[in-house]
Amino acid sequence: YLLSLSGWRGSFLIWGLLGILSIITWLFVRDGHVKPETKNITLGAGVRSPSVWTLGLSHMGTFGLGNAIAAWIAVYLSFQYGLPLALAATLGSLALLTGMFFRPLGGILIARNIIGAIPLLRLGTILGCAGVGLLAIPLHYPPLAITGMACIAIGSTIPYTSVFNEAAQLRTVSKGVAQGLVSVISTPTVLLGPPLIGLLFEQTHNFTLAFGSIVLFGCVAITASFLAGPALKREAS
Template sequence: MNYIMNSVTQVKNETDQTPVSTGLKAVILLLGIIMIATTLRSPITAVGPLVETIRNDTGMSHTLAGLLTTFPLLAFALISPLAPKMARKWGMERTLFAGIIIVTTGIILRFVPSLAALFAGTILLGIGIAVGNVLLPSLIKRDFPLRVGVMTGIYSVSMNVFAAVASGISIPVSRQLSSGWRGSLLMWGILSLAALIVWLPQLRYRHQERNARISSHGSVWGSGLAWQVTIVMGLQSFVFYSIVAWLPEMLTERGMNASTAGLMLSLMQLFSVPATFIVPILAARFKNQRGLVVATFLCFILGFVFLLAGSNALVSVTMILIGIGTGSAFGVVTMFFTLRTRHTHQAAELSGMAQSIGYLLAAIGPFLIGFVHDLTGGWIAAIGLLFLVAIIYMMAGWGAGSDRYIGEEHVKTSVN
């Protein structure tokens, strides 16, 4: 605890404004980051365990139900490149605040008893979450430059703990509420409202990044290394959101009840939590992160093997392996945004690019897995597709894990 509290006081004051207490400002900022992080996955992971209930209530096909997870990812893809531009125009603090408002609006809209409102709310919350996804890593790089690994770990843990809780309690809560699954989804608006309140003090500040000029090496979009990071981002998200969308139904088709299936998904995400905290710290200490990428790949492969085995007795082991894999993969790629860039502006640009193209790849996941299931009548081919995705992830991660900076790949090559 002392280590964490010492870390939060390392905030870099980049404006001429002088807060009452730098230490107090740091603590309030950290609380704001934590609260925003709690809203970045929970409204989406809450849907997975409820998919079968939603389908039965609305008559959706597997393919259409997959869009409940796919639409937020498409919103991530479209909005992510715009988030750095909005932050430069209005400031990170105000842009993040606007993002939380949009998330809250989307969550409320999903409560309206209409399929159109359900999908519209889903798209809206995806737009708001995209802003937080892109800007929080670069805000951490700006305000906690000496503790990037620890702060990234705290941010990741906050996000994944509540993602796990959302998966685990969605079914039980829906059964206790007269509004059913709609009320269960609405519940996550409590977190976004709390995030709005906690973030309010940050609106007094508008940081101006000093020396924030575009890298002389040009746009991140022309960097091969940036594209490797982008592929890693996309494929780890492909795996995570596909599992979140369809794992409960995979398990219920084997005879497991819906509540237990939701708890298994929650177990997966709970085991991702230690990885999301530890891996960023390790990544910050290593010159290259290739070993972490390979370890993540092995967790994925072993988890998919056990999932393919089809034994309910192995489900817990499967969830632990995939949970460690998804947590580690997210921790690694989030650190790539800071470890492969020279300054905050470039980190935001890389984050925007990786999350734009990356989530476009990820958006294919739930839809494609549902389509393959409908096409084949089972899950074997769909799990085989996850094997292929994991292999490509490892290949791209090997390149992204090398000790280089965006725009300076040729410099590293000539020196070595």
């Protein structure tokens, strides 16, 4: 919609201004910061921590996977189902943006002991991987796409609290180091995923192999999420 009104530059300008407005708003928020008890703040402790690596690789297959697919979902819907690009972008955005409601839901579920952090993390990695797998199936069947996008929307957001809450509780690594490294370790899907999808789509002219390649990241994340439990038992306070 914004593209038709103001072009690409105008669209990016509008969203950029909204982003600046949100930053200014946060500058006036009192966060009640309390200086935490210092643990091991060395970077090496984080690099050597199995918990940091398993959490980071799990995050790669949830939040990272969702971002990689979000970059191509409009093109996928337009190509696979013949939708106008503007409509495809709208539907893709609505489907994935609903995931923002599942991020706080994950925190609520953990806080109320309805589900543990690690089981929720495992659920998220499985849902994300399954969702991409459904989109990779070369069938023109709308319920398949809807189910796939729903799985990605939920799987990429609901375990967010699990990752960073568990990283903050490590006994051997400080919160800042642990959470920072988890974010860095999770970046391969975000950095490599979109160009990899584009390259494979250009070569094959379909999304089967393009999205199928992202399933590999999801499989790594699922494996890491099941290894995270034992690692955290050894390192968490």
